[in-house]
Amino acid sequence: AQSVTQLGSHVSVSEGALVLLRCNYSSSVPPYLFWYVQYPNQGLQLLLKYTSAATLVKGINGFEAEFKKSETSFHLTKPSAHMSDAAEYFCAAILNQGGKLIFGQGTELSVKP
Amino acid sequence: DSGVTQTPKHLITATGQRVTLRCSPRSGDLSVYWYQQSLDQGLQFLIQYYNGEERAKGNILERFSAQQFPDLHSELNLSSLELGDSALYFCASSVGAGTRSDTQYFGPGTRLTVL
Numbered sequence: 422a423q424s425v426t427q428l429g430s431h432v433s434v435s436e437g438a439l440v441l442l443r444c445n446y447s448s449s450v451p452p453y454l455f456w457y458v459q460y461p462n463q464g465l466q467l468l469l470k471y472t473s474a475a476t477l478v479k480g481i482n483g484f485e486a487e488f489k490k491s492e493t494s495f496h497l498t499k500p501s502a503h504m505s506d507a508a509e510y511f512c513a514a515i516l517n518q519g520g521k522l523i524f525g526q527g528t529e530l531s532v533k534p
Numbered sequence: 535d536s537g538v539t540q541t542p543k544h545l546i547t548a549t550g551q552r553v554t555l556r557c558s559p560r561s562g563d564l565s566v567y568w569y570q571q572s573l574d575q576g577l578q579f580l581i582q583y584y585n586g587e588e589r590a591k592g593n594i595l596e597r598f599s600a601q602q603f604p605d606l607h608s609e610l611n612l613s614s615l616e617l618g619d620s621a622l623y624f625c626a627s628s629v630g631a632g633t634r635s636d637t638q639y640f641g642p643g644t645r646l647t648v649l
Contacts, residue, residue, distance in 0.1 A: 455637075522567075522626075
C-alpha cells in the first residue's frame with residue numbers, strides 16, 4: 422500500500438543542535454514530497470517540496486531535505502535548532518495522479534534551551 | 535498567512551446536530567481540499583473540488599457532504615454528528631486541478647467539538 426511513515430513521534434534537541442526528522446515513503450511511482458509545519462493552534466505551513474527537479478531541496482527557516490530514491494526517504498534537517506522551531510512537522514506525499522496529500526503521523530519537535 | 539480563510543474558528547455542538555464549515559481559497563486558486571485531523575486518525579483527506587466540480591474523494595463519511603460555489607468558496611456539511619467527529623477540519627487550496635506538482639496552501643482550520 423502507498424504510505425508515508427515518520428519515524429519518531431517526538432524528537433527533542435538542544436538549541437543550536439542538529440535537527441533531523443525522518444520520513445520514508447512507499448510508492449510504486451516517483452512521488453512528489455512535502456514537509457509542512459504546524460505551530461500550536463495554527464494551520465499547516467509549507468516548509469519545502471520535492472518535485473524531481475533536484476534531490477536536495479531548500480526550504481524556509483533554514484530547513485532542507487534530501488530525496489534519496491534508493492532509501493525511499495525524504496528526511497528533513499536543519500543545522501542549528503532555534504527555540505522557535507518547536508512545532509509539529511508533517512511529511513506528506515502525492516503518490517499518483519490526483520492531488521490527494523497522504524500525510525505521515527507527524528513528529529513533534531521540542532527544543533531545549 | 536496563507537490566504538486561505540476558514541470560518542468559524544471554533545464550533546461546539548451536540549450529538550445528532552448538523553454544522554456547516556466554510557472555506558475561501560486563495561485568490562486565483564480553483565481547487566479546494568478538505569482534510570480532517572484527529573488524534574487517532576491523524577490527517578486524512580476527505581474531498582476535493584475543482585472549479586465547482588467534485589474531483590477526488592477520500593475517506594469521507596456518507597453523513598458528510600461538500601460543495602464549491604461559483605465564487606469558488608466551499609462548504610463542508612457534517613450531519614448526524616457523533617462524538618468521534620470531534621476534530622480539526624482543514625481546508626486547503628491550489629491553483630490547478632490537483633496534479634502532483636500543485637502546492638496546497640492550508641487555512642487555519644475549524645476546531646469542531648461534539649458534546
